[in-house]
Amino acid sequence: MMNLSFKELIPADFSDASRVWIYQSSRLFTLSEALSIEDTLNQFAANWKSHQYPVKGFATLFFGQCIVLMADETMSEVSGCSTDSSVRLIKEIEATYKVSLFDRTNLAFIVKEKIQLIPMSQINYALENNFISSETLFLDHNVTDKQSLINRWMIPVQDSWLAKRFLNKNV
Secondary structure (H helix, E strand, O other): OOOOOOHHHOOOOOOOOOEEEEEEOOOOOOHHHHHHHHHHHHHHHHHOEEOOEEOEEEEEEEOOOEEEEEEEOOOOOOOHHHHHHHHHHHHHHHHHHOOOOOOOOEEEEEEOOEEEEEEHHHHHHHHHOOOOOOOOEEEOOOOOEHHHHHHHOEEEHHHOHHHHHHHHHHO
């Protein structure tokens, strides 16, 4: 059974307004890949800088497929250069593991105890054929802060932006 708990892994000492970036892999990482990626992410977060000042950062891999970066800007703001360094990190992971981490057209759902990616163009088909429903959990990678990550990242389709766009046509 898939463990969907993640909230207790989010650092409690980070501001609710901490900035969040989520990168979804085009596939599940193997255990050895995931362990290596976790090491890379931890090292990045520990050394993340903005204009020579340390960024209070957090980085982890959730569910073997979703990289979450978080920066608490109460001490130092994340600059363009520090954001660029995080994008470089994600591109390096993409190249090393031959995955796509920037494709926002594949949406993530929890179906039969695992993350299933469905291209946005196939959402109507998935709803019409009961592959997903209004109650299916959706991972909304558009969250931008810690509070949204905790409260709105994993929500039923009916509570997401997808409801306005797709549910009225199919329910």
